Amino acid sequence: MAPQLPPPSPPLPLRPTTFEDTVAVHDADLAQVLFEHRLLSAVYSKRPPDLNSKKRKLHEMRKQVPDVDALARKRKLDLEGTAETSNVEPARARALEKRSTALDHLLDDGALDRPSMAMRNYKAIVVMPLRMTHEEARLAALEGIIHLRRASSDSSPSLTNGATASTVWKAEARPTPSAIPRSLVFTFPQNSYEQRSALKRTTKAGNDENVEVMANGGGGPGHDAAAKLRACFDECQRSAFTHTKAIQRIVALQETAPEATVEAQFKKLLNHIMRVGKREPAVERLVAFVGLCCSARSDNADNANIGNALLEKLLDHLLDALQAKDKSARMRAAQLVSNILGVIPRDGDFLQDATWDKLESRMLGRLDDKVANVRTQAVRALERLQDTEACANGKDPICSKLTTMMESDSSAEVRKASVRAVVINKASLKAILRRTRDTKDDVRAASYERIGTHVHIKMLSISHRVALLNEGLNDRSQVVRLACERMFCEKWLALAGGNPLSLLKYLDVEASLETVLLALRVLFDAAFDKSRAQEASEELRRAADWDLSGPNAKLVLTPEGAVYLRAKCEALLRNGRDDDVEALIPDLTSFGEVMAVCQSQVVESAATKAAEDADRLASARFVLEQLLETARGLDASHDVAGQHALTQFITKMLDTRRGPNLGVVQASLKLLRSFVGDHMEDQFVRQGASIVFDCLEPLEASAVEPSSAGADAVSLAQLQAQLEAAVASEDYETAARLKRQVADLEQSPQAVEAWRMERALVIAVSVLQAIRRPAVIAELQGLMDRVILPNLQEREDDHLRHLALKGLALYCQLGASQARKHLPILKMFLTAEEETLDIRADALRGIFDLVMLWGLAAIADADAEEGATPSEAAAEDLMFMLLGYMDSDDHTLRLVAAEGFAKLAVVGRLVDVRVLQCLIVLYFHPTSSSDVRLRQCLAVCFPILAENTQSGRAAIEEMAIPLLETIVCPPPDSPLGEVPVESVLQYVVFLLSFSASTVxxxxxxxxxxxxLAAPTGPHIRVLSRALNNVKLDADCDVALLVKVANTLESNKSFTDGVAARQLDKFRARLADLLKASGGKSKQINSEDHAEDAATKSAHANSGAESHQGVSFEGDEEKANPSDELAVILARVKARASVHEDGAVDAEAAGASTSASQTKESKARRKLKRKSIFRAAMAVDDDDLEDEDDEDDFSVASDSE
Known part of the structure; x- marks a missing residue:
């Protein structure tokens, strides 16, 4: 017989079908139930695995609810006023009766008296059904919630009136939720067990009014205020658009409701927010809403907020929560304090002095919290608590602490928050500038944003401004680059009044040209790029279209104007706006007139040697160079007249003594080279050679300088008279200037000859640099004989000799015969110790360039050894000579040599095993630890060789085993003993990962x-770890590796625990490979029972070990030479003897150290220490006896 249903409630003619309808019907009752369910779903969302028997029983009863979809359809038809006969209503009645019976059983059994049992049973009976998919099942669960809502006050996990946040959170730890829902609601004080029982009985009787009153714990204004506060919080967590109206309701509620009730309810609502540690949109909206509530004002009191007393008590509650044991509570409390401090007005006595002091002390304490999120929120809260005046004097403790955390905290979020929060002063500004080089992209971007928005450009030095632009615009992260672009194009441009030339004056355009051009390129691209047209502001467009015509035409002759013109022309051409370029520069003839004006300024400034004239001269030369670079970028193919005018101007300018410098000369020759195509390069060479010869032997006297002796004498007499008059009138500044002019005029013949030779040399080198096709014509040979070679013999001027050596190296690149002919000169400058370091380094660079172009055999000219062709012997000698500079005491020469060999290997010109072995040893040797550029170069070289080149991969494969044998057992007193073996082996294994499985x-x-050779050696752990890092697959010879590994495992000398575990791991890998290989495993298992004589002999002799290795006597006689294992055992024996010899030599060297130091001279001791590259190539000691022969090396064979 079907069970009887309880009588329907009178106020419920129709059953609600949604949560919202249920809340509307039971406003004061089921709304709280729904709130409670959502919070518990957020906090206790993960079901514990150990459910008790009652939970399992209830779970089974819940599974027995039949056809809830049909039940939902039936209820929908009933609501629409239709009738449908179905059997689902009795099923629903049975399900509800079972649930009611289970609830009665739990209540009568007292299962809800203990807090832990109350929460578990609540979750099993209520929370899980409310998460069911079907709506009818959830509504049925809501009916059962009424029986459990009112647990005893001690069975609630929520905070009560008498408990603080810290005590409750410390008393009961909360499990970490696995998932946080999109919204959360709040639990409230529950009634006693007697009230709960009465509620159950009243519910069965159908008295809904008693249900509502008892469920809410009684009526009254306090209850209404709590319900309204809960409703406001529930609305505000769903949408931010309701915050304004909710704040108005709360302000009105405070005027009518008791203050204690509002305060208590507000604290409870805050407690539920602080329980959720995950960043959820609903929680973040509530956090923002709380801050707005604290800053709201009442309409009836203009000078009062929502209640200073309430704000003080809320802050006290949050500050107490900062000491909680739960990290989520500490984080949310700090976040709420930060939001409150961020929105309350900065004027007025909103907080008492004691509250401010408490805020400062508690927040400073949270800066040392172990959780990074708590520290981040504390930093944001402390931003408001800094004293600006004390920060300016460096006496504010908060500012000092934030500055320290900005640089020392391990969390990137804390560093970023510190950058944004700290007040700018001298100390914090320096720290922010250092954070622009932080390891994290977000911190660097935040630093650039803070500098752009809060630091005036005048607060930064010129070097800081240039460094910021250079590092920011070249940063590898797009986020940082965009932040730097906004700083330059928006913030700094606005500070300059939108004038780009004024902005460039804040930068040193002459000393940092590349950085300024990059910054201007970013500015013009942002303004001209069509894809970014919407991002460009009106101020940015005006800066990009700055007019340089009319009254502003003179600005072109300033350094800033010349650089701006060059960058603008390049940007217009890059964006395909050729018409705008023609409008800016109509023709080359008029542009040449502008250059002539600039050249006149150069000559005028060079006529005197005053300090201000020297600055003007440097600026004028810089402007002239930029104008020449601008003209080179223009399309002058159809402007023949303009080309002719510029050619005449350049020819005349280069023949002027007080005129161009090296940069202007190089720019002039590049411009002339752009006028001719590649097929007319000989014409350019002849034109440049004629300018050189005219400079050496002018056909007529220059109009700028006196050339005759009579004119010199007249000028000298006039200057001397003026000098005497200046001294008599005590005009010492003019007298000093006249004195310098007299000295120059007295040396004019020698000075004229010197500057003509220097100018000719500079032009000749620039012509050689502009040549693109290797070819030698008569004019080039004339430049070599008349300009370059004579200056190589100049001993008084290092600058001229340096330029001449550079020209010689460029000339040798025109052909292999020229390189072979003049290579001895380069070698002479390289080996001459009396030469300057720059000259020797340039000679070494020149030799490496020639080897890269023509190869060793094509340029070497040394004598041949017996049994080898001349080219092979000479190439070998040249290679060893260059290799010797990798161990040079000078950092520059060592760097040039390493870079040269690395480039030769990458391009495939010289891929030698011995060279690569020396490079990898130098890469890991401690002597190169401070050489960042050297290690960066080699770090790029080796992966390219192993991955992209077949010859490089083969050389690395050939190098690996000899390198392993060399570094594992280095000779005594060898620098290889300082090489970290583990690092080298890891890197070699990485390089070999690109090779085949056989390797x-x-x-x-x-x-x-x-x-096997040294089972007790010092590197067995390193070798065993490297063994597990080797990539092996099924194609490898796994069988042989298994035999060798078993031989090692059976060795009694192999007793190190770490190495043994690594070996077991390796053998497990081999076993997996054998399983993957299929039939091979059976073959190996059968072969294990029939080991050959060599293996058995090895096992028998494994006990007769020595201090350094194991002896294998008689193995060669018993082993079959064709057996691979016998070959490996023979290698083991050979290597064991090498290890034993090394140990003996080390003991002998240690015993005779004191005696040898007394007998040997300092030079002999220095010579006996092997260099890095000789030790890496196993050079014999006999080669060291000849001190003068630095190129005689004998390389030991790999079979050793």
């Missing part, structure tokens, strides 16, 4: 050989 197998065998 991996061979290297694994070599590692096993070293372990």
């Amino acid at each position: 991996q197998t061979a290297f694994a065998q070599a590692l096993l050989v070293e372990l």
Whole structure:
């Protein structure tokens, strides 16, 4: 017989079908139930795995609810006024009766008296059904919630009136939620067990009024205020658009409701917010809403907020929560304090002095919290608590602490928050500038944003401004680059009044040209790029279209105007706006007139040697160089007249003594080279050679300088008379200037000859640099004989000799015969120790360039050894000579040599195993630890060789095993003993990962050989770890590796625990490979029972170990030479003897150290220490006896 249903409630003619309808019907009752369910879903969303028997029983009863979809359809038809006969109503009645019976059983059994049991049973009976998919099942669960709502006050996990946040959170730890829902609601004080029982009985009787009154714990204004506050919070967590109206309702509620009730309810609502640690939109909206509530004002009191007393008490409650044990509570409390401090007005006595002091002390304490999120929120809260005046004097403790955290905190979020929060003063500004080089992109971007918005450009020095632009615009992160672009194009441009030339005056355009051009390129691209047209502001467009015509035409002759014109022309051409370029520069003839005006300023400034005239001269030369670079970028193919005018101007300018410098000369020759095509390059060479010869032997006297002796005498007499008059009138500044002019005029013949030779040399080098096709004509040979070679013999002027050496190297690049002919000159400058370091480094660079172009055999000219062709012997000698500079005491020469060999290997010109071995040893040697450029170069070189070039991969494969044998057992007193073996092996294994499986197998065998040869050696752990890093697959010779590994495992000398575990791990890998290989595993298992004589002999002799290795006597006689394992064991024996010899030599060297130091001279001791590259190539000691022969090297064979 079907059970009887309870009588329907009178106020409920129709059953609600949604949560919203349910809340509307039971406004004061089920709304709280729904709130409670959502919070518990957020906090206790993960079901514990150990459910008790009652939970399992209830879970089974819940599974027995039949056809809830049909039940939902039936209820929908009933609501629409239709009738449908179905059998689902009795099923629903049975399900509700079972649920009611279960609830009665739990209530009568007292299962809800204990807090832990109350929460678990609540979750099993109420929370889980409310999460069910079907709506009818959720509504049925809501009916059962009424029986459990009112648990005893001690069974609630929520905060009560008498408990503070810290005590409750410390008393009961909350499990970490696995998932936080999109919204949360709030639990409230519950009634006693007696009230709950009465509620159950009243509910069964159908008295809904008693249900509502008892469920709410009684009526009254306090209850209404709490319900309204809860409703406001529930609305505000769903949408931010309701915050304004909710704040108005709360302000009105405070005027009518008791203050204690509002305060208590507000604290409870805050407690539920602080329980959620995950960043959820609903929680973030509530956090923002609380801050707005604290800053709201009443309409009836203009000078009062929502209640200073309430604000004080809320802050006290939050500050107490900062000491909670739960990290989520600490984080949310700090976040709420930060939001409140961020929105309350900065004027007025909103807080008492004691509250401010408490805020400062508690927040400073949270800066040392172990959770990074708590520290981040504390930093944001402390932003408001800084004293600006004390920060300016460096006496504010908060500012000092934030500055320290900005640089020392391990969390990037804390550093970023500190950058944004700290007050700008001298100390914090320096720290922010250092944060622009932080390891994290977000911190660097935040630093640029803070500098752009809060730091005036005048507060930064010129070097800081240039460094910021250079590092920011070249940053690898797009976020940082965009932040730097906004700083320059928006903030700094606005500070300059929108004038780009004024902005460039804040930068040193002459000393930092590349950085300024990059910044202007960013500015013009932002203004001209069509894809970014919407991002460009009106001020940015005006800056990009700045007019340089009319009254502003003179600005072109300033350094800022010349650079701006060059960058603008390049940007217009880059964006395809040729018409705008023609409108800006109509023709080359008029542009040449502008250059002539600039050249006249150069000559005028160079006529005197005053300090201000020297600055003007440098600026004028810089402007002239930029104008020449601008003209080179223009299309002058159809402007023949303009080309002719510029050619005449350049020819005349280069023949002027007080005129162009090196930069102007190089720009002039590049412009002339752009006038001719590649097929007419000989014409450009002849034109440049004629300018050089005219400079050496002018046909007529220059109009700028006196050339005759009579004119010199007249000028000298006039200057001397003026000098005497200046001294008599005590005009010492004019007298000093006249004295310098007299000295120059007295030396004019020699000075004229010197500057003509220097000018000719500079032009000749510039012509050689502009040549693109290797070819030698008569004019080039004339430049070589008349200009370059004579200046190489100049001993008084290092600058001229340096330029001449550069020209010689450029001339040798025109052909292999020229390189072979003049290579001895380069070698002479390289080996001459009396030469300057720059000259020797340039000579070494020139030799490497020639080797890269023509190869060793094509340029070497040394004598040949017996049994070798001259080219092979000379190439070998040249290579060893260059290799010797990798161990030079000078940092520059060592860097040039390493870079040269690395480039030769990358381009495939010289891929030698010995060279690569020396490079990899130098890469890891401690002597190169401070050489960042050297290590960066080699770090790029080796992966390129291993991955992209076949010859490089083969050389690395050939190098691996000899390198392993060399570094594992280095000779005594060898610098190889300082090389970190583990780092080298890890890097070699990485390089070999690009090779075939056979190479991996061979290297694994070599590692096993070293372990067998010295089972008690110092590197067995390193070797065993490297063994597990080797990539092996099913194609490898796994069978042989298994045999060798088993041989090592059976060795009684192999007793190190760490190495043994690594070996077991390696053998497990081999076993997996054997399983993957299929039939091979059976073959190996059968072969294990029939080991050959060599293996058995190795096992028998493994106990007769020595201090450094194991002896394998008689193995060669018993082993079959064709057996691979016998070959490996023979290698083991050879390597064991090498290890034993090394140990003996080390002991002998240690015993005779004191005696040898007394007998040997300092030079002999220095010579006996092997260099890095000689030790890496196993050079014999006999080669060291000849001190003068630095190129005689004998390389030991790899079979050793």
